[in-house]
Every structure is written in structure tokens, then in C-alpha cells.
Amino acid sequence: MASSSGLSPVARPWVLLLVLALLQCSSAQFCSFWNNGCIDPLAQTAVSFNFQPLFTDPIYLYYGFDASSSGKGEGPMTKTGFWLRYEDRHVNKDAIEHNKTSEVALRVGNMTATPSGTHNGCDGIWGFECSNELKSAVQHSMFHLASSGFYYDRPLQKTLEHMLLSPPDLPHCGPFVLDVATIPVQDFAKEGTDQNVTVMPSGSGSHPWQVWYLDDMTAHQQASQVAVGIITRGPTYDSPPPISPDEIQVELVCLQAPQSPPSGSSKGHD
Numbered sequence: 001m002a003s004s005s006g007l008s009p010v011a012r013p014w015v016l017l018l019v020l021a022l023l024q025c026s027s028a029q030f031c032s033f034w035n036n037g038c039i040d041p042l043a044q045t046a047v048s049f050n051f052q053p054l055f056t057d058p059i060y061l062y063y064g065f066d067a068s069s070s071g072k073g074e075g076p077m078t079k080t081g082f083w084l085r086y087e088d089r090h091v092n093k094d095a096i097e098h099n100k101t102s103e104v105a106l107r108v109g110n111m112t113a114t115p116s117g118t119h120n121g122c123d124g125i126w127g128f129e130c131s132n133e134l135k136s137a138v139q140h141s142m143f144h145l146a147s148s149g150f151y152y153d154r155p156l157q158k159t160l161e162h163m164l165l166s167p168p169d170l171p172h173c174g175p176f177v178l179d180v181a182t183i184p185v186q187d188f189a190k191e192g193t194d195q196n197v198t199v200m201p202s203g204s205g206s207h208p209w210q211v212w213y214l215d216d217m218t219a220h221q222q223a224s225q226v227a228v229g230i231i232t233r234g235p236t237y238d239s240p241p242p243i244s245p246d247e248i249q250v251e252l253v254c255l256q257a258p259q260s261p262p263s264g265s266s267k268g269h270d
């Protein structure tokens, strides 16, 4: 008894020190605006979507942005980041037949709207027909790429590059749908032979998958933008090309990160 009660006064300062050290660690994780290896979002949101059959559980798409009122000294700028989180990285190995690459892309800019409706919130923005047209355009473009024999590393990245250069006809979508300078893409699952699959670890603010900067965008403006996630599971280069474009899985996710009203202390980023 005496020894245990004698221990606690000694033990407590150590506990306190440990807590202080942890607090220091977490404040050291603060990410500066110009560090593109992390993001300390001013506003962040996450939406879950289904990516069956490869993933049996829903996946979460995270999107957040940070802002600087002075940017590079000329105008306001924002910094955008995204990543996925899975409950676990277990995939349905029965779904694996060929070498496939799964990728996620995020489109931000020139489109203010509030997500609602089917296709994970996208139909409320541009209508059901446009969602179908956009999915079909991605499927056809990727199908042609895979059948062309031209080398590519990541099917969605190559497909979107092509679509931005020569926009497909999307009569039910406004012309603004592909009116962005860049659509960053990240691959996150690679299926190989022998039902082998490599899945990227979940991301976070300390490990965002893609980070990029938008000139002349204020935090207020970006808060009214809709971010469009395009998630595909397409043929890896040199694997047997799909028989029809419909075999290429394309999911759309639309989300918005409204900036919360300032809560007392404002974050300084300049």
C-alpha cells in the first residue's frame, strides 16, 4: 500500500509531461499555407459513396480548403486538398478479374452550386441527364484509350487530360462542366493477377493525396463552389481491354465545404 501511494506523486508529473509533449506534437502539425504536403483546412467536408463490388463498405471522399488573402502578394488564393478514407482496406477479392486501376479526381472551379439529389448530390446541380452524359463520356474516352494501344500510366488521369483538351459533346451539361484549368487525379487501388490488390492507405489533413492552389479565389468564393469527385475503376495499360465502355465503373460525388462562421479567434494565414 505504502509503495503504491508513494508511487503516484512520482508518476503524475510524468503523465503531465507526456500530455504536454503530445500537445506540442499536435501544434507542431499545423500546416502552413505554402506547404503542399499537408493541409490545415479552413473548411472541410466528407461524403460517403459506394464503390462496389471492389470495396464492400462505403468509402469517404474528403475535400477541404485553406485560404490566404494576400496569396503571392497580388490577390487572394486558396489551397485545396482531397483524399479518401476507408473503414478498412479489405477488398472483395472475388471482384478481381483483370488488372485494373482505381482513381479519384476532383474538379473545383467555375461552378457554384449546392449538392442535392441522386448521383451522390450531382443531379441537383446539373440534372440526371448531365450526370449520365458525363459518366458515359468518361467511359467512352477511357474505352478508346484502352483499345488504342497508346501507353498510359493511369487511365483516368489520361482520360481527363484528353477531355480537357478536346471537350466531348455534353448537350445536357452546361459548357462550364469541363471549364477548369486542371483536375488533379490520384490512383488508390491497383488490381493485379492472382487476385492481388494494392490499396493506398487512407489520407488525412497531414497526408492529403493531392494539393493544389487556385489564384484569385477567396475563401468565401470557394465555399460557394461545388467540388465534383470522379471515381473510376478502369483497365490498367496492357491488360485485356474492356469489351464495352459500360464495363468501366464511373461514380460521381458532388460536395461543398461551406466555411463555418468565424468562432472567436481567426486563423492567421498570411
Ligand SMILES: *[C@@H]1O[C@H](CO)[C@@H](O)[C@H](O)[C@H]1NC(C)=O
Binding pocket: 108, 109, 110, 179, 180, 181, 182, 214
Ligand atoms: C475558369 O474558367 C476560366 C476560363 O476558361 C479559366 O481560365 C480558369 O482557369 C477557370 N478556373 C479554374 C479554377 O480552373
Ligand SMILES: *[C@@H]1O[C@H](CO)[C@@H](O)[C@H](O)[C@H]1NC(C)=O
Binding pocket: 192, 193, 194, 196, 197, 198
Ligand atoms: C502482390 O503484390 C505485392 C506488392 O505489389 C507483391 O509483393 C506480391 O509478390 C504480389 N503477390 C502475387 C501473388 O502476385
Ligand SMILES: *[C@@H]1O[C@H](CO)[C@@H](O)[C@H](O)[C@H]1NC(C)=O
Binding pocket: 099, 192, 193, 237, 238, 239, 240
Ligand atoms: C497484370 O499485372 C501483372 C503485374 O502486376 C503482370 O505481370 C501481368 O502480365 C498483367 N496481366 C495482364 C493480363 O495484363
